[in-house]
Amino acid sequence: MSQPLPLKRQGEHDDGAAPIKPSRLKIALSSDDADKKNANKRVKEVEICVPIVYGTSAFYLGRKASESQSHKWTVYVRGASNEDLGVVIKRAVFQLHPSFNNPTRVVESPPFELSECGWGEFEIAITLHFHSDVCDKQLDLYHPLKLYPEDESGPQSTKKPVVVESYDEIVFPEPSEAFIVRVQNHPAVVVPRLPAGLNLPSPVPIETGNEKERGDTKDHPLSQWFLNFSEADELLKLAAARQQVQAHIVKLRRQLSLVEGMPQLSKPPSTYES
């Protein structure tokens, strides 16, 4: 039983993502059941990617520092362009060093971060749990907490934190239709051009608990320290490197053909010892 009524096809729009028209909603209502069934259908041709940055930011407490609490640090997971990750991540669990009280800290809503005071550096395990229509498997990240700056000269500054961040992308290779539809236009999520003929159901909003909570980290107090990750730089470097290598290959190939064309020297006599 396929979709009984012709719905507007996604692929026909040039901008790649069609906003849900009200007329569609009306039609969808009558075939709600079919929608529900289809919502969990996985779309193999589409790969959803969520670029994130995760890391730590640590401030030296200076005068207020004590033996056991010399730094105030924050561990966080943010969208790469500081957008709200709550649309994808349901909760984040930060596993701290066992010397902390309740080392398993759960953050139920964005921004997914945790602040603490301490003196020691250790590896923090971050587990991301996704919404039910996104993925039922969790994802683990690891990040070593860094409190002391590389440059050990001079006293530590209380104004400038030690920030270590890693860029990565969460990839969902076969997202469900419901997921696609929900995040299609969200700035935090990269959804590629959807293939033609894809009938997507209407989006079902997920429960977010506290709607008022500001989800994105655009105006985060730490945002001024966030590192910049530019894809363009890296691409440029890679392209330059590839060009160099390719030129070299061409040169070698030419040389090789020259050498191969050379006549061989006479064979050794039979008393040759090997």
Place this chain on the structure above:
Amino acid sequence: MDAKDILGLPKNSFPPLDKKSRPPKESHRKPDGISREVYALTGGLAPLMPALDPSQLKKKPPSDEKVAWQWLGITSSARKDNLHLYHWVRVVNGVPPTGDYSFAKYNKSVDITKYTNEEYEKYLTDPGWTKEETDQLFELCERFDLRFIVIADRFPSSRTVEELKERYYSVSRALLLARNPSSVDIASHPLVKEPYNISHDLERKRAMSLVLSQTRQQELRDEEVLAEAKRIAQSRISAKVSQESEMAVASNAGVEVTERTIPGETVSPLPSNAQHPSIPVSSSMSTENASTLASLRILRVYLRTYALEQMLQAASSSAGLRTIKRVEQTLQDLGVNLKPRVPTKSVCAEHLELRKEILTLLNLQKQLQYKEAEGLPFREGSYTETPGTPKHFHHGKQDRAFVPDPSFGGERTGKRDQKRKAPGRLSEAPSSPAQSKRPRKLKASDF
């Protein structure tokens, strides 16, 4: 010593070892009896184990025999003609050695079956062979102990070695069978179990001579073809594997949604997706990618860096550790991060491509190296593997007197190569195998 203090034991409770006073002296003074160089092999110090006293080595073991040498005559059972020969014999205590000449026991011969005329008439006649010829053959076989090359040489009419062999073995076999008609024992006799197959033998010899007379070019071509065939076989296997895993994934997804979706809808996208990775790919690279992708799909969610790692592992599974190190070194020289700082989809793809290209580059460098080395006719094993030790290579070079040997300082170069850990010089002469340990010809560009 401290332990002794603790235990309260006297310090010199056992006789002091001679060795203790000797090593400091011995390092300056080498013992007589062995040459300096030989002694230096031990490292210039006395060996840890109580060694043999070198001056004792040249002494003879004390023997209470009186040994003299006498000029005596011998008779050997190996000879049939009663020839008396004389030689020096070691006489112990006045008693000359008894018994047969000591080497007589090595005079072995082959048992050639002999046939009677009746047997010949009954079992052994053959259109291609006269009785005379067969008799001659057998006589020669006995005389020359089945050395068919010699027999073929001496055979009056010209017959090939294989023909002679065939006649001899078939006659022997027929005789064997005839003489033991119902015996079960001979069934395991080699002549009966595996008779001589002349066509097989001819074919075998032909093939061997072909292989032996192959030119170097042909050898290389053959290897390339074999490698290609192997790759294709591999890709077929992995394509099959990825097809199976795709099926597994698809069936998983299908199972989940069965209660909600109509099976008909899920089935239709299945075949089209299953086709995708199973298209036989000519290059093993893309099949490795396909299988890695398939395994990633199963995960449902993964990090881009993880995916990159998997791809890298798959790509480098076919390369050795040294090659991987070389690739990484090259990346560093090019100023590229070994792990991209901003691993987006396109960055990762570019990174992988770059690595592939570097691999190609390194392979070409190696090929060029071999080609240049080929200037000297030196065959040793397969060309796709790392060559033998530098010493070996060196030897080959020095044998060729008529080839101008530009690398007589090759030893030095070899050492230089081994010590050098500097980055590969991409901008220099392309044949600079910076990372290789083989001695190479010095080029003007080196200086």
